[in-house]
Amino acid sequence: YGLVGYKYKGKPLVYFGGFKKHIGFYATPNGHEAFAKEFANYKQGKGSVQFPLDRPLPIELVEKVVLFRLQTINES
Template identity: 40%
Template sequence: MNKPQTIDEYLALVDPTRREVLNQIRTLVKQLVPSAEETISYNMPTLKYKNRPLVYFTASKNHMSFYPSSWAMEDFKEQLQDYKQTQHAIQFTLEKPLSEKLITELVLAHKQYIDAGRKA
């Protein structure tokens, strides 16, 4: 099976309900950062800003994941405490989605870090 080369190709492989949620995230991020470029990186849909990953998002069998940067996650750790997390990702489900407000805050926080030139 060929790996998706675009976000649209990736989303076409995702079940319709999860596809809708991921597409809503994609649309929101593009509204927040209109200059964000779409690509696939590490086999995940990625939106890049100033040639750096701004966010990744994925669908897995039992959850979806949103990768806004560990820095942004640290900034909003209290709001994220009810979600399972890895160092770089927030896992969520259809039953417990990420709110538009929280996604907005995470994206804008990471954008500010990129604008400030922060590196790992």
């Protein structure tokens, strides 16, 4: 799908990809579940959230998700 992904300690951290009208953000299952309330304002797919290009990118939310994923991996 042409996604860019990051791994940490050999485990998936997050993935994202650019599309015609949105940025797809994939926080892996536990990241998506943990931030379901925050993601509710955005269109979602199976394990993904779509940040529309006509709205500011929620950088603070992305940072929170990445930090959560780092913590989750460190604790596993």
